[in-house]
Amino acid sequence: MNRRYSGGVWEERFLPRLSSTQIKNLQKKDSLIILPIGAVEQHGPHLPVFTDTILAETVLEESLKYVPIDSNIWFLPSIPYGKSNEHLGRAGTFSLSSSTLQSLILDIGRSLKQSGFRRLLLFNAHGGNNDLLNLIAREVRIETDLMVFRLNVGGLALDEKFLDEKEKLLGIHGGDYETSLIMASYPNWVREEEFSAEYPRLLQESMYLRFQKSNFAWTIDDVSVSGILGNAKTASAEKGRRIYEQHGKQVAEMLVEMMNFEIDCLTDKESIEIKK
């Protein structure tokens, strides 16, 4: 029988594989609980609509290979759906509303608090979730007193050689980057005969407005006919494997830092009090 939750990190770090008693007995002080978040949305004619959730889980799996064996780091089942209303209307997009996603994450945060945990990482692989998760992270922090971290896979450092400048700026959806990663992890789910390239006329039309910084609200119909942003034709499984490896090593260091982070050490309370 082919079991879904088997092998590697699913045996070692998937929190719900433990019993209630085991979870009760976990050391909570230095624990880090990771909630992967993805999306189910159109990614052009060549990639599965599950692309972002696959990316969240696979980058996480890769990174957990590199954390020290005794790290107190666990992950929860993913939230497979995200806020994808920028892609609604294209077949295969299944979006949560902002309020639903916020309620869901708040409920999970409250439950973690009740179980005695102290740190939650929102591990996101869908760009359309970023702004909302920033807001939600603070809500969870204020309501539950958990330390809440955010990590966006799309914002991880990437070696210069992997993508050219245009692809870095504009290739944010179903382009070289995402296609290479899915080719490396789920090659049978990729339709290579459908590979294409499309870029919006952003660099010609604007000096300052970009997807990354000074921003503008958009839906996919504003910026793409095919549904993709970027060039899938330059993608390769080998590139994807190397990106996973680079991401994995970087994320592992970030996870260890989060696990050891104490937010109440950030102010110098004693010396300020002395001065008063």
Ligand SMILES: [Zn+2]
């Ligand atoms: Zn994506």
